[in-house]
């Protein structure tokens with residue numbers, strides 16, 4: 001007997017697709033299951049202008065497998081030199097759906113991010129006026145702050161003052177990893193939401209470090225203690241419409257991750273939906289999965305709910321997912337939670 005779970009087709013509201021050979025290799029995994037995805041702008045060089053967002057969008061669409069319906073929702077990368085008029089025109093035309101704030105140096109390709117938050121105040125005010133959401137990578141970059149504390153400190157030092165200064169600004173705390181992140185969202189009224197990744201529902205910091213270092217579990221923000229993972233699971237499976245899926249699927253070539261200075265990012269696009277079904281079933285919340293993957297994010301971004309569906313099926317025996325996806329430049333390891341998964345997407349073809 002198989003269990004079937006039919007969902008409104010999901011959206012991934014935080015996705016790294018990269019460019020060139022990598023884009024070509026990883027895009028089919030997302031397009032096979034997701035109707036839309038919010039595309040992160042941290043290319044090299046970053047996507048900072050409307051013209052760059054438009055040509056990146058074209059490159060994504062032309063890399064799509066034939067006849068595959070998939071809508072890339074574009075973002076701009078906020079810098080201290082962002083032109084509010086360019087941003088505003090891009091948002092009002094529907095070309096971009098949000099702007100991404102990376103504190104300078106916080107993560108992969110974030111060197112052009114923001115160091116002095118006062119300098120972006122006029123842009124943030126314009127975004128508040130036009131209703132353009134700000135997606136925030138919420139970690140301080142202060143060397144004196146322990147990497148496991150960087151999200152909680154960011155909320156106190158940067159995010160809360162920023163929101164008080166511009167209360168109308170709509171904000172998404174991206175890939176929250178802490179109970180403090182969950183609590184901050186819960187304590188605030190409308191206009192604030194958070195994405196949660198698939199991998200942070202599986203990983204605590206022991207998974208990265210005990211029994212040998214696991215480079216494919218290293219991502220930013222880094223996974224925290226178990227109590228934080230449990231808080232994220234509770235938030236994701238609660239049905240609360242302020243929490244929704246952003247996989248942060250972030251492919252890197254294996255030789256860049258399995259290195260003396262391995263880069264951050266987990267590639268989860270290919271098996272995210274089965275892994276989420278596993279988590280929601282464990283939490284006795286399969287009835288909340290659709291809200292998390294397909295309804296809450298669309299509501300926050302004021303997008304129509306997708307018409308199409310996606311069906312997951314549960315089998316008697318564990319499912320084997322591809323271990324890697326091949327690009328012309330090398331392999332990318334698919335996130336493996338190292339637990340048996342029984343769910344798969346029906347008629348999954350890549």
Ligand code: NCD
Nearest residue numbers: 016107108219220250264265
């Ligand atoms: C992301 C990447 O590789 O672009 N890495 C990651 O660990 N999540 C950047 C990011 O979202 O922080």
Ligand code: ZN
Nearest residue numbers: 016040248250
């Ligand atoms: Zn990301």
